[in-house]
Amino acid sequence: MKIITTIAEMRSLSGSHRMQGKKLGFVPTMGFLHEGHLSLMGRARQENDIVVASIFVNPTQFGPKEDLDRYPRDAAGDQAKCETSGVDVLFMPQVSEMYPEKPDVFVAVEGVSEVLEGALRPGHFRGVATVVAKLFNIIQPHRAYFGQKDFQQCVVIKRMVAGLNLDVEVAVLPTVREQDGLAMSSRNSYLSAEERRVASTIWRALSEGERLFRIGQRDAVALQGAVRSILLQQPGISVDYVEIVDPDGLRSKAVVEDRTLILVAVRVGRTRLIDNLQFL
Template sequence: MQVISETGELREAIKAARSQGKRIGCVPTMGALHAGHVSLFHACRSQANFVVATIFVNPTQFAPHEDFSKYPRPLEKDLEAAKLAGVDLVFTPTKEGLYPEGYSTYVTVEGVSAPMEGALRPTHFRGVATIVLKLFNLVQPDVAVFGAKDYQQQALIRRMVKDLDVPVEVITAPTMREHDGLAMSSRNVYLSAEQRKSAIALWESLNLAEDRLHDGETDIQAVAAAMLQHLQKAAGVVPDYAVIADPQTLQELTAPQPRMVALVAARLGTTRLIDNKEIAL
């Protein structure tokens, strides 16, 4: 497995792989790898024969009050996990390498970036879109894999790729979950034992919404309110939102439709978690 931090060296490695007729796959990550990331590497391997993982804690998607400085960075463990997963190349750029002095260009994706995470974290998706497009330009993958847990993020990236004619196929891999249903996340390590018990309320609220809709409930607002109430009842859980939206536009729905997505976000102490579930009628 190659480990590269310089963009010039990365371009040469990609060029060499292309010259061998290899299909390039990319999995952008912020590190702190867990089984969910490993599943993305395997999904990428099924679509490409040269898998590139990027590890970079992107500062432009964090607001000043968020956990950028505390975000876990166990690079050696991450490299070992990537190697065991069969990754061919890991790109570990520096902040200075990607955002040199005088950097002033950012990507804004309107519409899908506005609700939910976009409303609560106004600069977040600008940072996400910018770094992902930069990584796409550097790696030039044929296919890129993202996790379904960050549902709004993958929807935004799909929109950006379509609007800007980026020649990459975007694949969304299923969310990996703990034994009790909690979505795997690098931030789960911050949870205390009691918070970890309460965190399952996010997954429960999504299942509650699915059950209500499958039972024939047509009042979408009532279903969303039930999700919110379930979160509020869990000890130490402070919900940010609980909504049912269109899977592509992410606009909140006023009536059921054949395909929907339920999305929740909540804080447990200083830790913020998100989750979602697609619902089909």
């Protein structure tokens, strides 16, 4: 596995592979890798000639009171996991490489960035769209892989790719979960043993929403209320939102249909966790 830290070298190597007719699969991450990330790398390995992963904790997607400074990092462990997962090239730029000056050029994806996470984290998706656009431009992948846990992020990136006519296929893979259903996340490492137990309530609440849908409940308010009730009955959880939306435009739905999505954001102690479930 080759480790690259500069844009010039990464761009040169990607260009060389493309000139040889090789297909590039790309998995962007912020590091502290878990099985969810590795599943993306595994799929990329199956579908491409060259697999590129990136590890970059992007400062422009963090708000001033968020966890940029304490975001978990494990460079050596991440490198070993990437190599074991069949990654050919690991791009690990420093902030000064990606943003040599204070950023003044951004990508804004309107309509789907201002709701849900965007309403509570102003500027977050502007930072996400900007860094992903930069990485796509540097690496020039044929395919890029993302996890469904960050569903709104996936919608933003797909909309950006379409709007800017970027020549990359965006693949969204299912959320990888712990045995008790908790969605795998680098931020799970913040949780104490008790908080970790409490966090499993998120999947239990989503599963109750799915059960009600399967027995015929189609009223969005009723489903939201059932999910919210389970969350609020658990001491140690505070709820930021429980929303039911269409999966393409993230617009609120009054009646739940196939493919409708329920998204939740909660706080367990100091840790903010998100998850979702799609009614199929």
